[in-house]
Amino acid sequence: MTAQQTGSSAPTGGDSLVALENVDKWFGELHVLQDINLRIRRGEVVVVIGPSGSGKSTLCRTINRLETIDKGAISLDGQPLPAEGKALAQLRAEVGMVFQSFNLFAHKTILENVTLGPIKVRGIAKAEAETRARELLDRVGVGHQAEKYPAQLSGGQQQRVAIARALAMEPKVMLFDEPTSALDPEMIKEVLDVMVDLAKRGMTMVVVTHEMGFARTAADRVVFMADGAIVEENTPEEFFGNPRSDRARDFLSKIL
Ligand code: ADP
Ligand code: MG
Numbered sequence: 055m056t057a058q059q060t061g062s063s064a065p066t067g068g069d070s071l072v073a074l075e076n077v078d079k080w081f082g083e084l085h086v087l088q089d090i091n092l093r094i095r096r097g098e099v100v101v102v103i104g105p106s107g108s109g110k111s112t113l114c115r116t117i118n119r120l121e122t123i124d125k126g127a128i129s130l131d132g133q134p135l136p137a138e139g140k141a142l143a144q145l146r147a148e149v150g151m152v153f154q155s156f157n158l159f160a161h162k163t164i165l166e167n168v169t170l171g172p173i174k175v176r177g178i179a180k181a182e183a184e185t186r187a188r189e190l191l192d193r194v195g196v197g198h199q200a201e202k203y204p205a206q207l208s209g210g211q212q213q214r215v216a217i218a219r220a221l222a223m224e225p226k227v228m229l230f231d232e233p234t235s236a237l238d239p240e241m242i243k244e245v246l247d248v249m250v251d252l253a254k255r256g257m258t259m260v261v262v263t264h265e266m267g268f269a270r271t272a273a274d275r276v277v278f279m280a281d282g283a284i285v286e287e288n289t290p291e292e293f294f295g296n297p298r299s300d301r302a303r304d305f306l307s308k309i310l
C-alpha cells in the first residue's frame with residue numbers, strides 16, 4: 055500500500071471506492087443535499103431509502119456528475135470527479151447507472167444496445183464486444199432476445215438488458231435508482247434476482263429502492279435520507295429492527 059498523499063486539498067477518499075465529503079447542493083432555494091458524508095467501500099452494497107423528494111435521485115446523479123454540487127467533494131477510486139471533457143466521459147464509463155425508466159435505444163436491437171458503449175467509448179472491436187454482450191445477456195436471462203428490439207420485450211426483460219448494458223462498460227460501481235418502480239409486480243423479482251447475483255459477485259452497488267426484501271437480503275448498509283440529509287445509517291438488521299430516529303420509524307411504519 056502506497057502512502058496516502060497528505061497536505062493535498064484533493065480528497066482521496068481513503069480506501070473508499072466512492073467518497074462524498076460535506077456535499078451540499080441547492081436547486082435555487084431548495085437545499086436538496088445537506089452536508090452529505092458517505093463512503094462506500096469496494097464490494098459494498100448500500101441501499102438508500104427515504105421519502106419521495108428526500109434527495110435520493112439527486113445523490114445518485116451527483117456520483118456520476120449528472121448533477122454538479124455546490125460545496126464539498128466527491129471522489130471515485132481516490133480521484134476527484136473531473137469537471138468536463140474526456141476525463142468526465144471516462145469517469146461516466148466507470149459508473150454504471152440503471153434508472154426507473156429503462157432508457158434503451160428504441161431503434162437499436164438488444165445486442166446493439168449492449169455493444170454500443172463498449173465499441174464507441176471503450177474502443178473495443180465489434181466481434182469482441184458482441185461476444186461479451188451475449189455472455190452478459192445470457193447472465194441476465196435474455197440471451198435469446200438479442201436480435202429483438204426493446205419494444206418487443208417485457209419491462210422486466212428491458213430492465214435486465216439495461217443492467218447488462220451498464221455492466222458491459224465494466225464499471226467500478228453500479229448505481230440503481232428505483233430500478234423496479236416502473237415494473238409490474240410479477241417482473242420485480244426477476245430484476246431483483248439479477249441484482250442479488252451481482253451483489254454476490256462482489257460488485258460495489260448503490261441502490262435506491264423501496265424493496266425492503268432486497269435491502270434485508272443484499273445490503274451491507276442501509277442509508278436513510280429525509281429532507282436532503284442522511285438521518286440514519288446502519289446494517290439492515292439494526293435499521294429495520296431498531297430504527298433510532300423518529301423520521302425512520304415513521305417512514306418504516308408507512309411502508310412495512
Ligand atoms: P427523491 O429521489 O428522493 O424522490 P429527488 O432527488 O428526485 O428526490 O428530488 C429532491 C428534491 O429536489 C425534490 O423536492 C425535487 O422536486 C427537487 N428537484 C429534483 N430535481 C430538480 C431540478 N432539476 N430542479 C429543481 N428541483 C429539483
Ligand atoms: Mg428519486
